[in-house]
Amino acid sequence: MLNKTTLFSLLALSLSGCVGLNTVSMTQVPAERENKISTSSSSWNFIGINFSNQFVDVAIDKLKEQCPSGKIEGVYTKHQTTGYLLVFKREVIVSAYCNEV
Amino acid sequence: MPIKMKSMFGLSLLLIGGCSQLHHVHVSDIDQSRGRLTPFTVKVNELGFDAAQTVQIGADVAKSASTSEDLEFIAFILAISNFGPTTGNPVYNDNYAEQILVEVVKACPSRKITGLTSIREATNIGPVSGEVVRINGYCIN
Numbered sequence: 591m592l593n594k595t596t597l598f599s600l601l602a603l604s605l606s607g608c609v610g611l612n613t614v615s616m617t618q619v620p621a622e623r624e625n626k627i628s629t630s631s632s633s634w635n636f637i638g639i640n641f642s643n644q645f646v647d648v649a650i651d652k653l654k655e656q657c658p659s660g661k662i663e664g665v666y667t668k669h670q671t672t673g674y675l676l677v678f679k680r681e682v683i684v685s686a687y688c689n690e691v
Numbered sequence: 692m693p694i695k696m697k698s699m700f701g702l703s704l705l706l707i708g709g710c711s712q713l714h715h716v717h718v719s720d721i722d723q724s725r726g727r728l729t730p731f732t733v734k735v736n737e738l739g740f741d742a743a744q745t746v747q748i749g750a751d752v753a754k755s756a757s758t759s760e761d762l763e764f765i766a767f768i769l770a771i772s773n774f775g776p777t778t779g780n781p782v783y784n785d786n787y788a789e790q791i792l793v794e795v796v797k798a799c800p801s802r803k804i805t806g807l808t809s810i811r812e813a814t815n816i817g818p819v820s821g822e823v824v825r826i827n828g829y830c831i832n
Contacts, residue, residue, distance in 0.1 A: 615717040640711045643812050647827065650808055654721060662721040662806075669716045684718055691724040 628685035657688035721806035728829035739780030739820035743769035803831035
């Protein structure tokens with residue numbers, strides 16, 4: 591029974607991640623705020639070993655696709671890391687307003 | 692564990708530890724309404740060095756116990772003298788990021804710039820690292 595409890599606790603521990611907020615930034619917020627767009631991209635790693643940070647560029651490309659001919663303003667960028675058991679998820683979450691000119 | 696096995700394990704960890712770290716990301720406004728955008732990337736980097744970790748590796752591979760103890764003490768002194776909030780490894784040139792504005796202007800001769808993304812990242816190989824500031828952006832043509 592003790593083993594089952596230990597295993598269940600370990601499983602629960604590995605499924606519930608602890609989030610660490612790395613950085614937050616924001617640009618000037620426009621008066622027109624009707625068309626909100628958002629995107630995110632992430633990268634998983636084992637014990638913190640990563641070989642690239644290209645997932646950041648993916649988020650920006652996805653943001654641009656949502657506003658192909660307008661101005662993307664009021665950009666809110668959040669960079670966070672979620673830690674599971676030995677596995678980590680690095681994530682960039684971006685939201686902004688798309689204003690057509 | 693015999694000392695050779697320990698050293699080999701440490702070395703292999705050192706080799707696979709050549710990894711990227713992302714410290715900071717800032718995405719700015721992107722104006723796609725004034726013409727075609729051409730992407731550019733500008734990067735500056737500086738050698739980062741963790742002296743305490745280097746001495747600790749020396750202590751781990753030292754043959755005699757007394758040398759190992761001495762090196763561990765030095766590593767401890769170095770570690771506490773660099774204690775505090777840091778972003779990446781220490782560098783020995785605190786002006787290395789200042790050229791980045793000149794480089795951004797050079798990268799975009801039209802001078803119309805939008806969508807600047809500032810990224811502070813590092814590539815670590817054991818106690819040595821490349822401390823990088825990268826700016827991605829778009830020239831409006």
